[in-house]
Amino acid sequence: xxxxxxxxxxxxxxTVLHNISAVFExxxxxxxxxxxxxxxxxxxxxxxxxxxxxxGQILYDGRDIAAMTKKEVFRLRREVGMLFQGSALFDSMxxxxxxxxxxxxxxxxxxxxxxxxVEFCLNRVELGRAAKLYPSEISGGMQKRAAIAxxxxxxxxxxxxxxxxxxxxxxxxxxIDKLIHExxxxxxxxxxxxxxxxxxxxEIGDKVIFIHKGYKSWEGDKDSIFESxxxxxxxxxxASNLYKKVKKYHNLK
Amino acid sequence: MNFFEHVGRxxxxxxxxxxxxxxxxxxxxxxxAEIEKQGIQSLGITIIISIFIGSAITMQMVLNTENPMLPKxxxxxxxxxxxxxxxxxxxxxxxxxxxxGSNIASEIGTMRITEQIDALKIMGVNAENYLILPKxxxxxxxxPVLVIFSMFFGLVGGYLIATxxxxxxxQYVMGIQYAFNPYYVTYSVxxxxxxxFIISSVSSYYGYYAYGGALDVGKASTNAVVxxxxxxxxxxxxxxxxxxx
Ligand SMILES: Nc1ncnc2c1ncn2[C@@H]1O[C@H](COP(=O)(O)OP(=O)(O)O)[C@@H](O)[C@H]1O
Ligand SMILES: [Mg+2]
Numbered sequence: 001x002x003x004x005x006x007x008x009x010x011x012x013x014x015t016v017l018h019n020i021s022a023v024f025e026x027x028x029x030x031x032x033x034x035x036x037x038x039x040x041x042x043x044x045x046x047x048x049x050x051x052x053x054x055x056g057q058i059l060y061d062g063r064d065i066a067a068m069t070k071k072e073v074f075r076l077r078r079e080v081g082m083l084f085q086g087s088a089l090f091d092s093m094x095x096x097x098x099x100x101x102x103x104x105x106x107x108x109x110x111x112x113x114x115x116x117x118v119e120f121c122l123n124r125v126e127l128g129r130a131a132k133l134y135p136s137e138i139s140g141g142m143q144k145r146a147a148i149a150x151x152x153x154x155x156x157x158x159x160x161x162x163x164x165x166x167x168x169x170x171x172x173x174x175x176i177d178k179l180i181h182e183x184x185x186x187x188x189x190x191x192x193x194x195x196x197x198x199x200x201x202x203e204i205g206d207k208v209i210f211i212h213k214g215y216k217s218w219e220g221d222k223d224s225i226f227e228s229x230x231x232x233x234x235x236x237x238x239a240s241n242l243y244k245k246v247k248k249y250h251n252l253k
Numbered sequence: 254m255n256f257f258e259h260v261g262r263x264x265x266x267x268x269x270x271x272x273x274x275x276x277x278x279x280x281x282x283x284x285x286a287e288i289e290k291q292g293i294q295s296l297g298i299t300i301i302i303s304i305f306i307g308s309a310i311t312m313q314m315v316l317n318t319e320n321p322m323l324p325k326x327x328x329x330x331x332x333x334x335x336x337x338x339x340x341x342x343x344x345x346x347x348x349x350x351x352x353x354g355s356n357i358a359s360e361i362g363t364m365r366i367t368e369q370i371d372a373l374k375i376m377g378v379n380a381e382n383y384l385i386l387p388k389x390x391x392x393x394x395x396x397p398v399l400v401i402f403s404m405f406f407g408l409v410g411g412y413l414i415a416t417x418x419x420x421x422x423x424q425y426v427m428g429i430q431y432a433f434n435p436y437y438v439t440y441s442v443x444x445x446x447x448x449x450f451i452i453s454s455v456s457s458y459y460g461y462y463a464y465g466g467a468l469d470v471g472k473a474s475t476n477a478v479v480x481x482x483x484x485x486x487x488x489x490x491x492x493x494x495x496x497x498x
Contacts, residue, residue: 050374050375080377082372088369090364090369091363091367101376104276105376105378106377
């Protein structure tokens with residue numbers, strides 16, 4: 001569980017996050033939604049400790065990252081997996097080597113156990129066949145899956161995904177969303193996903209936090225999102241023409 | 254950014270680079286890979302350039318030492334001194350700054366803009382140490398070898414041109430052995446160690462702080478080559494003053 005308490009973050013004169021509080025539960029896919037530029041990435045990077053916040057607390061199962069030394073943050077990071085917008089696979093390594101990398105760097109287990117773990121993770125994301133290929137040789141969706149395998153190889157307690165669907169077609173997006181969701185429940189991970197994709201929200205939004213212009217504007221689950229009564233949220237939810245048409249059709253009936 | 258901000262940021266980066274590695278086995282693996290990539294793969298160009306420059310210098314020295322007062326072996330001797338003192342260390346390193354420097358800056362720069370460096374950090378890897386230390390160590394290790402190769406093949410180039418008749422090969426061979434001062438080799442090798450450090454660390458710096466897109470990686474790589482060349486030239490003067498004069 002990650003608790004964010006009264007977090008405020010500014011860059012110079014620009015305050016990007018205003019007094020945000022939220023609870024991200026273990027074993028659940030927690031979504032942060034909002035328009036582009038609303039502060040989702042800054043919130044995520046603040047939680048991970050890439051940005052230092054001026055005010056507030058960020059508690060990883062009670063441990064405050066804002067109060068940790070650099071060394072303690074490094075140690076905490078080994079419990080953290082992250083899926084980047086562009087996958088961020090190491091392009092000088094094969095898929096398999098990418099997944100093995102965190103083990104080689106941090107695990108004290110034997111080589112056989114590493115191999116077993118790598119194989120397990122690759123199979124879990126259904127990439128066993130692509131193990132020997134380089135990132136440039138596989139599709140965007142496969143890269144995302146490889147990145148997920150790498151993110152979970154050290155059995156993280158916390159998983160962060162920044163816009164996991166960017167650059168993917170709707171069908172592949174859905175596969176990735178489902179994979180993230182399944183892994184979260186399967187391994188009891190505290191997962192936080194940034195997105196502005198309403199398909200993801202409907203598919204995997206166990207808990208949804210809506211950020212608008214740096215303020216937390218609403219929170220709830222995917223089912224209550226349509227009855228939020230929050231105008232800004234509705235603007236986001238019904239932003240696409242498809243949704244507008246569906247809504248109109250719905251209202252007419 | 255002004256000069257002092259660059260120096261400050263460079264120093265802070267180096268403080269992160271020279272820390273205890275998290276995994277010695279990883280460092281060793283990367284180190285060998287860098288020796289191969291920066292060093293072994295530069296051998297070919299080093300040999301070719303040295304042979305050609307060695308022959309050109311010999312021909313020029315034949316002209317410069319035409320005076321009948323001068324003994325014939327002077328041609329070989331001056332060729333040797335030029336190669337040993339300046340070409341095989343400074344000029345060779347300027348050429349390597351172009352090859353190795355741009356390679357390092359673009360590799361690290363690409364990792365930066367595609368968030369691979371962020372990925373390392375999120376995993377808890379000390380990215381500065383992991384990425385940059387093996388590059389510096391690898392290049393500093395292999396550069397003396399390149400320098401010695403360059404000296405040898407430069408002299409071979411001179412011999413090859415001598416066989417075409419511009420000067421008698423026997424006199425050339427006598428010249429390159431005459432009044433040989435081994436300290437000049439030491440001087441060149443010591444200089445090259447400094448130059449190798451400059452090339453690898455300055456290029457890593459420009460790559461590490463690249464920001465933006467593919468075009469910016471190109472800019473970082475240009476900056477790396479230009480600035481490490483200037484710093485090499487500056488240090489060449491300083492080191493010559495300290496070591497030779
Ligand atoms: N490093 C930074 N320095 C200054 N401003 C930043 C920085 N990172 C983000 N911002 C600003 O913070 C705001 C929120 O950005 P971001 O969190 O990236 O939005 P998004 O919700 O699209 O992820 C934007 O106005 C952006 O310009
Ligand atoms: Mg973002």
